[in-house]
Amino acid sequence: MTEETVSGDQHLLELRNRIDRIDGEIARLISERAGCALEVAEVKKATGEDALYYRPEREAQVLRRAMERNSGPLTDEEMARLFREIMSACLALEEPVKVAYLGPEGTFTQQATLKHFGNSAQSRPLAAIDEVFREVEAGAVNYGVVPVENSTEGVINHTLDNFMNSNLSICGEVELRIHHHLMISDVTRPKSITRIYSHAQSLAQCRKWLDAHYPNVERVAVSSNADAAKRVKGEWNAAAIAGDMAAELYGLKVLSEKIEDRPDNSTRFLIIGTQQVPSSGDDKTSLMVSMRNEPGALHDLLEPFRRYNIDLTRVETRPSQSGNWTYVFFIDFKGHRDTSGIAEALKEIGACASDLKVLGSYPRGVL
Numbered sequence: 114m115t116e117e118t119v120s121g122d123q124h125l126l127e128l129r130n131r132i133d134r135i136d137g138e139i140a141r142l143i144s145e146r147a148g149c150a151l152e153v154a155e156v157k158k159a160t161g162e163d164a165l166y167y168r169p170e171r172e173a174q175v176l177r178r179a180m181e182r183n184s185g186p187l188t189d190e191e192m193a194r195l196f197r198e199i200m201s202a203c204l205a206l207e208e209p210v211k212v213a214y215l216g217p218e219g220t221f222t223q224q225a226t227l228k229h230f231g232n233s234a235q236s237r238p239l240a241a242i243d244e245v246f247r248e249v250e251a252g253a254v255n256y257g258v259v260p261v262e263n264s265t266e267g268v269i270n271h272t273l274d275n276f277m278n279s280n281l282s283i284c285g286e287v288e289l290r291i292h293h294h295l296m297i298s299d300v301t302r303p304k305s306i307t308r309i310y311s312h313a314q315s316l317a318q319c320r321k322w323l324d325a326h327y328p329n330v331e332r333v334a335v336s337s338n339a340d341a342a343k344r345v346k347g348e349w350n351a352a353a354i355a356g357d358m359a360a361e362l363y364g365l366k367v368l369s370e371k372i373e374d375r376p377d378n379s380t381r382f383l384i385i386g387t388q389q390v391p392s393s394g395d396d397k398t399s400l401m402v403s404m405r406n407e408p409g410a411l412h413d414l415l416e417p418f419r420r421y422n423i424d425l426t427r428v429e430t431r432p433s434q435s436g437n438w439t440y441v442f443f444i445d446f447k448g449h450r451d452t453s454g455i456a457e458a459l460k461e462i463g464a465c466a467s468d469l470k471v472l473g474s475y476p477r478g479v480l
């Protein structure tokens with residue numbers, strides 16, 4: 114052995130000893146933190162039956178602080194993800210949070226659920242967006258996670274329409290970068306692919322790539338990406354477009370990575386529940402408004418936003434379910450309903466609208 118390797122080995126040993134010591138400290142601090150969370154639970158329990166254990170506004174603040182405080186070498190996102198998991202475990206000690214999401218397992222909505230609640234939440238896949246709403250309304254789960262818009266393909270109508278017949282609120286949002294891959298099973302012959310399965314939204318998000326690489330291959334829309342991945346197992350002439358989780362879950366091989374047409378392709382998901390969330394300091398508010406069907410109605414609706422200098426982030430129109438050619442507007446803007454300016458604007462809009470429902474004020478997605 115040369116002198117160099119001896120000193121290299123020695124250095125490695127010292128570094129590992131240091132890491133062991135640091136791990137000991139981290140473990141002690143995490144236990145101390147978990148003990149605090151248990152005490153918090155006692156304080157919350159004293160408020161009675163409806164004690165709210167999961168506090169979206171507080172969690173957003175903890176994550177933002179973790180990012181602000183970070184000075185590297187880990188990225189801010191990586192640091193926040195670690196804190197996300199610590200909080201998830203602490204919350205589970207207080208009370209395990211139950212979450213339903215649009216399934217099946219392996220979908221991007223499952224990935225969004227994990228990103229938002231961490232691995233200690235108890236999550237359950239359901240077959241349809243309506244079912245997620247229903248289970249939260251029935252109290253079978255505490256929260257639901259549903260997709261609401263995609264940066265390439267636009268709004269998910271089904272989610273918006275569900276709010277028309279529901280009393281649920283929006284308690285949070287989470288954004289997910291969507292990377293699609295073309296995947297095959299171990300029996301697929303890559304040169305003989307005649308059929309590609311995926312969800313219609315995903316096929317649309319990869320349209321140009323498919324036109325360029327598989328122009329004459331049949332595109333088959335199925336109920337989810339996970340379903341597409343499942344079908345490919347055992348089909349020698351088929352491929353699927355889906356995400357990492359589906360590839361892993363069904364043991365598929367990725368043939369082409371990141372085939373989405375737009376590199377910034379992302380989907381926004383909503384956390385639905387029954388809770389009214391206090392301000393986190395950086396929030397968004399979502400409204401559902403119906404207007405009288407008369408000239409200038411849309412102008413009257415939007416005017417207070419300009420006057421109170423409120424930053425609109427989205428306006429969607431959906432046919433109302435109460436009559437032909439009448440519409441419901443879904444409006445998102447920056448800020449919390451309880452802050453001055455916004456509270457006044459909402460009062461004025463309420464006075465000129467035939468119906469106004471604040472779907473919720475909630476922390477802007479952190480991760």
Ligand SMILES: C=C(O[C@@H]1C=C(C(=O)O)C=C[C@H]1O)C(=O)O
Pocket residue numbers: 149150153166167168169171172175199200201203204207
């Ligand atoms: C500890 C609390 O309860 C939960 C756990 C949190 C945490 O671990 O930091 C934060 C918010 C709550 O979801 C709290 O409300 O402060």
